[in-house]
Amino acid sequence: MLSLAETLSMKGTTSIRNLPQTSDKRCNECSRYLLIINNQEQCGYCSLIKKEDEQIGIEAREALERKERMKALRIFNKESIINDRLKQATFENYEPNNESQEKAKAIVKRYVENFSTDNPVPLMLRGDYGLGKSHLAAAAVKELAEKNITSIFISVPKLLTKIKSTWDKQSETTEEEILSALEAVDCLVLDDLGAEQTKRDPNGNIPWSVTKLFEIIDARIGKHTIFTTNLDNQELQEHLGPRNYSRAMEGVHPIKLTGEDYRLRKFKEA
Template sequence: MEQAMKTGLESWFQPLPDKQCPFCGHMLRQLTHTVASGETYLLGIYETCTCAAAQSEQAAAMAAKAEAERKRVEDTRASTVHALMAASGIRGRYASRTLQTYAVPPGDERALKVALNYVLKFEEQREKGMGLYLYGTCGVGKTHLAYGVAHALIEQLHSVICRSATDILLELRGQMDGTANGTEYETMLRYLTCDLLVIDDLGKQQVTDWSMAQLSTIFDGRCQDMLPVIVTTNYSDAELIERLALRSDKKTAASIVSRLHEMTYDVPMSGQDYRSR
């Protein structure tokens, strides 16, 4: 044992003299650890006294350490949520549009139920590559509901991007023309790889062969990679196809609408105008 202790001392800590417990006076020894080879090493710390006062102090120290770790995890999470929110594109009036602040228009109770269930089962829906297709007349709360889902998923630490179809195309065009920061490739990559992409007001954007190609790239890429989208539009399928085909190929427009239904659950909304309430 003496030889084993000597070998251990050469590798780890020097011997410490016994010390008294400050509460009861019991003599406390330095802790040791014996490895598989039989060598015993000094650990450089003392055993904890078994008296009530010493045990209480140790419990308080452990509680303080646990609280500090909880606070560290909480602060890290809050920082991550803040960064995800900043990267999401949610700003202005939509920064406060959550599922909790959504006032259900009469007749659209199902829409809110679908949205809440989607958040609850997002991991399952993401594995399926399924999103939501919110459609109906103006002002019934489609954007609020979509952004509410986005808020909830960001709180779950998912990467989400929320943009109108028009803004997406303006950003890509600006980068292609050199009038906007970043590159078209970098921006397209973000739209293709985020956990959830929310595209608001599909059908209101300016339609060209180029814009249709960009939208097709986004929808096709996310569909192939099983990544969900949430889309809002004021138009029926027939109206949306006509809108998308104004200056482009109607067949391509129809394929985009078909692809959207393939990768989303239909959520019709027809309640009272949300903005007039």
């Protein structure tokens, strides 16, 4: 039996007499009336149009999501969110000084090489000051950008300051736009987690910074997020609170860096 597409493409089928007749029955899937082709009932929509419509829908959704991600980058590109030193960071100019740093570099490079939005893997780069955690995270963002993967790198204290700035009536950006941007990007780097002020008020209430930070992290569950922190597990748990810490660390792959602060090394050598 010829399909509907084959029947309509046959020479001589353009006359009214040869056009398919409409059945009084409806398609079980789309409820449209069936067409009678070679004495067989077929659904014209499901046979010819449905797949094309579905593909158009997929492409439209992808275009919209891409638009939202690009909007996110524009919001954060209005001002510098990464210092000049880190703008020069690459995997090539990161010089590990021990096995833990060498391993961290290899893991983050592999993370970028195998990056897939279908398989999100959050990372936590943890260690003392001056070991290159931020350097590796910034290098990852740079290489992801070269692959047309939308990414945002921002320190947590600067992020919270940026959110507070939206409270000014003269602000061109709203808090909702910032939060939506952070949620939309393919990869978010939250640098220096734990450096923000989280001191409770005299009544013991959780500070605004912790509540807002948890809101941001919670929205990134199931997405690519890279954290860097100088705090160990216990310190970070105390900083965020047990519940927030448990939720924030869901599925996170920890990477421990050890060694000597490279910023102070030259003073010891002098």
